[in-house]
Amino acid sequence: MTDVQIAGVSKSYGPNAPVLRGLDLSVPAGTLAALLGPSGCGKTTLLRIIAGFLHADAGTVTVGGRTLCGPGVHLPPEARRIGIVPQEGALFPHLSVARNVAFGLSGRDRAARRARTEEMLELVGLGGYGDRMPHELSGGQQQRIALARALAPQPELVLLDEPFNALDSGLRTGVRADVRAALRATGATALLVTHDQQEALSTADLVAVVRDGRVAQCGTPQEVYGRPVDPWTARFVGDAVLVPGTADSGTATTPLGRLPLAAAPAGRTEGAVLLRPEQLRLADTAAGPQGTVTDVAFYGHDAMVTVTVDGLEEPVGIRVAGPVSVRPGQRTGILVEGEATLHP
Template identity: 90%
Template sequence: MTDVQITGVSKSYGPDAPVLRGLDLTVPAGTLAALLGPSGCGKTTLLRIVAGFLRADAGTVTVGGRTLSGPGVHLPPERRRIGIVPQEGALFPHLSVARNVAFGLTGHDRAARRGRTEEMLELVGLGGHGDRMPHELSGGQQQRIALARALAPEPALVLLDEPFNALDSALRAGVRADVRAALRATGATALLVTHDQQEALSTADLVAVVREGRVAQCDTPQEVYRRPADPWVARFVGDAVLIPGTTDHGTATTVLGRLPLASPPAGRSEGTVLLRPEQLQLTGTATAAQGTVTDVTFYGHDAMVTISVDGLESPVDIRVAGPVAVRPGQRTGILVKGEATLHP
């Protein structure tokens, strides 16, 4: 089994252009970890350092106890046993599907190459497609072939560089599920670079939120969403309702009422209280918290209702399932369910 240890990795593209600032990350063996962050935060730079395409200015990268990059050490990419799935598959257009998958199987005889290739094609759900050419495949099929090619040599680590970006939304969810199933079937350790919050939360076992060259939080998708490290992470990973509050005896006093806290601090303190939009419910106006509907955005499976809350400067968003019974300009009450999180 292969774990990944990234310790104190720094990289700058000039004296005034630091990208990675002593980044630390641990990925347990057999885990699919997502590097999630906005453009320019250092995700792709880190991936290129792990792959061996870039040299880090400082820090170490260890995979399965083997140092790939560190003081006085920089293994070339071809010696790292790392498979890479690029953004648009990047299949060799002049090679058949089978020859693309078998490309990295240099130490195998012909029968072993053929057997491994067929095994990988079956794994990604494209058995029988070996004689086709890349241009005869759909975008989703090409991405699955790129994954089969990366997995065929049994790499120590698989890197996926925003591999679903070129796919339309109807294909994306299905291909993501196929890729995740294939990785789990082989027990591969993988790093997925993405700026898509939904993709990270629905696909990965572990989500590392990267901000300005450091990991701001690394945890399971559920914990990152439910208990973000700070308000910035809360806003970046999904929609967030952030309101001021004062805490005392395990609850927070806010304009939305007294809310129980998931991890209440000792004593009395002030801070920002975090709720998710699905924790808020519209109700009749005979409640403590009231406001005026300012906008309704319909998404099909649900809708987002924006409310200007009495006593609060910024409006809040409420996610409503099913038919929406309110319209802009209408008064409504607001109830909160579940626990809130406080950020002092």
């Protein structure tokens, strides 16, 4: 297993087009890390630099203690021992499944190639599919074959460039779980590029939120979701309720009442108080702050109820489990559970 160290990586596509601005990232060995960010933030550019397809303007990339690029160093892609799973699988259409998986095993004898190919097919749950052609497979099966092909040469690092985008939502969840299980079974270190917050939070061990060519925050999914570093990150990694508040002595006074804070700032401080929609509860109008329901979006397993709260300019979202009894136009009370976070 190998760790990944990225230090001060910069890349511009012209004098007025900087993409990466001194990006730093550390990924421990055996970790599946997600690079999460909006389109144009530099995620794919970073992946291409790590793979060797692009030259960085500055900075270093080290994998397992071996410098892949840096001042005076730029190893070619074939010398980097990196496996790549691109979007939509990108299998060779004229080769069978087995020959696709064995493509990077040219240095081994025939028996060793066959054994490794069968091992990888079993790992991704497609044992016995070796004689099929790519067009005979579903999209999810093609993505799993692409992963098997990437893992077969035992790379030091696996790069996954938004590999689930072309799959429908029902299939995507299952394929993500299969890919994660296969990576963990081999102990591979991996970087997943995605702009899908749910995908990053549910799949990765480590989430690096990229904004304007830098890592805005890096931590476990629970840390990034529960303790975002700023309101932008809070909104990007999930639904957020942000209300004005004044903190004093470990609590914040807000239009939603007095709320305990996870980390109390020194002295009296004003700022934006962050809550997640699942922390809010609908209540009787006699309890707590009040508002008017303006919208109900039902998703089956839960619903998002939008409420215009008395004293607040922006409506708030309240995530409700199961059936919803309220309707637009109805008055409701609001209760808050758990701790809030203050961003001065």
